[in-house]
Amino acid sequence: MQTEFFTHLRCRECGRPYPPEAIHVCEWDFGPLEAVYDYEAIRRQISRKRIESRAPTMWRYREFLPLEGEPTVGTQVGFTPLIRAERLAKALGVREAYVKNDTVNYPTLSFKDRVVAVSLSRAKEMGFTVVACASTGNLANSVAANAASVGLESYVLIPADLEASKVLGSLVYGTRVVGIRGPYDKVNRLCSEIAGKYQWAFVNVNLRPYYAEGSKTMGFEIAEQLGWRLPAHTVIPMASGSLLTKIAKSYQEMIDTDLVEKTPFAIHGAQATGCNPISDAFQKGTELVRPVSKPQTIAKSLAIGTPADGYYAIQTIRKSGGAAEDASDEEILEGIRLLAETTGIFAETAGGVTVACARKLIASGKIPREGSVVLCVTGHGLKTAEVLAGVLGSPRVIEPSLREFDRLVSSDLAETPIPEGPGA
Amino acid sequence: MTSVAQEKQRFWLTFGEELCQRPIICELARSFALTFNIRSAQVTQRTGLVAIELEGEREVLKQAIQWLEKQGVTVEPVELSTIEG
Numbered sequence: 001m002q003t004e005f006f007t008h009l010r011c012r013e014c015g016r017p018y019p020p021e022a023i024h025v026c027e028w029d030f031g032p033l034e035a036v037y038d039y040e041a042i043r044r045q046i047s048r049k050r051i052e053s054r055a056p057t058m059w060r061y062r063e064f065l066p067l068e069g070e071p072t073v074g075t076q077v078g079f080t081p082l083i084r085a086e087r088l089a090k091a092l093g094v095r096e097a098y099v100k101n102d103t104v105n106y107p108t109l110s111f112k113d114r115v116v117a118v119s120l121s122r123a124k125e126m127g128f129t130v131v132a133c134a135s136t137g138n139l140a141n142s143v144a145a146n147a148a149s150v151g152l153e154s155y156v157l158i159p160a161d162l163e164a165s166k167v168l169g170s171l172v173y174g175t176r177v178v179g180i181r182g183p184y185d186k187v188n189r190l191c192s193e194i195a196g197k198y199q200w201a202f203v204n205v206n207l208r209p210y211y212a213e214g215s216k217t218m219g220f221e222i223a224e225q226l227g228w229r230l231p232a233h234t235v236i237p238m239a240s241g242s243l244l245t246k247i248a249k250s251y252q253e254m255i256d257t258d259l260v261e262k263t264p265f266a267i268h269g270a271q272a273t274g275c276n277p278i279s280d281a282f283q284k285g286t287e288l289v290r291p292v293s294k295p296q297t298i299a300k301s302l303a304i305g306t307p308a309d310g311y312y313a314i315q316t317i318r319k320s321g322g323a324a325e326d327a328s329d330e331e332i333l334e335g336i337r338l339l340a341e342t343t344g345i346f347a348e349t350a351g352g353v354t355v356a357c358a359r360k361l362i363a364s365g366k367i368p369r370e371g372s373v374v375l376c377v378t379g380h381g382l383k384t385a386e387v388l389a390g391v392l393g394s395p396r397v398i399e400p401s402l403r404e405f406d407r408l409v410s411s412d413l414a415e416t417p418i419p420e421g422p423g424a
Numbered sequence: 425m426t427s428v429a430q431e432k433q434r435f436w437l438t439f440g441e442e443l444c445q446r447p448i449i450c451e452l453a454r455s456f457a458l459t460f461n462i463r464s465a466q467v468t469q470r471t472g473l474v475a476i477e478l479e480g481e482r483e484v485l486k487q488a489i490q491w492l493e494k495q496g497v498t499v500e501p502v503e504l505s506t507i508e509g
Contacts, residue, residue, distance in 0.1 A: 025434070030463055187507060191503075193433075193501075301508075301509025307504070
């Protein structure tokens, strides 16, 4: 199906139009370029019924994604569960909580599969044969896996001192991994130079306008899974700030195309205190995002010191009536445990950030206790399991003796009596 | 004589209150053989944010960036963070 819905790119600052090529900033003012669609045509074409009849993947919202033809990479990605989390809601002190669970996104267990599916499909449309990214984890894994699945050659650039366990998750797919020595900002500068020099599809650089749009599908899914309504409050982790702005965009697009009723939706941002350029600027009441030169947090997937979409994230949060919070390493670990113990979902550190910040936002009344909130959990806990070493305690070890086991259970029961009721 | 390749790079420069009254771009231009082209700028009493394109020899560009950073200017490629989690 050739679609006429995605029309061109446009500068977010000055509004100048650009052709749909592998470009990402405006030649005039360096403003970011963004995909533009014909919403009137989409409104005529699409309906709830039509979407519901399609396969349960992110591509059921195909009209809102910047491709000219059918997707060719990551065709199984998305439509992850949205679960009602009653025990988590109780622990957080809010009437209703949902978790959008991208820890089980296919194939690499993080929301990055959404953005990579769009950018690699677009890269193939534009005739690229080499795709690349610079990443410390999730993005690298996703580019490597999705490229391998369709036979695209891939380069993954990483800081040379990255832990071996994180590198394995990319190497296994046969990608070309290149470690770069030096401090983070120097590595970053070299990566942007490489992106400028080599005519490769750098997913989050020259393909950024396409890549970023993939994040919208998380928002579309949330609204559909809530029964075609927008959540009053959504808490979203922020690294570059792109995911947050795109989920807000998805909600607005659903209103504009009559898929949902126009109801208020507050967008809240969550960062780690050790790298909080966006939440810090928000809390200080400014839009000037001050770079964090040396991020220090266990939430490495959020540790972007110079967030490309920070300014827009702050605008989105303010305009929607939301707020921004940040969480210390200790609070992040507590967040991971709370989520796991109340929902059975094991999230990476970014998920801990979301839960910890949601708790603060509820405690401060920015999310009302009688309200309803959706927490976006973006990656699987096994990716950052090492942060929990020494935090969870160890299993109790006994001899192979039933008597010893009986004694252990008896002492457990003495501590926590079994509640009365059926089976007790 | 071999000609040295010219390069063009685009940056966001940000600086704080202490540099807002200093003619930092003028000093840059006088100290280095570079062509500069300001694309957008927002300078208040407290902060400065300048989008600039610099063109010149690679080595000179490198030295200019180092000089700016030494003065207290944050120099970021317009791509900002290309490294994601």
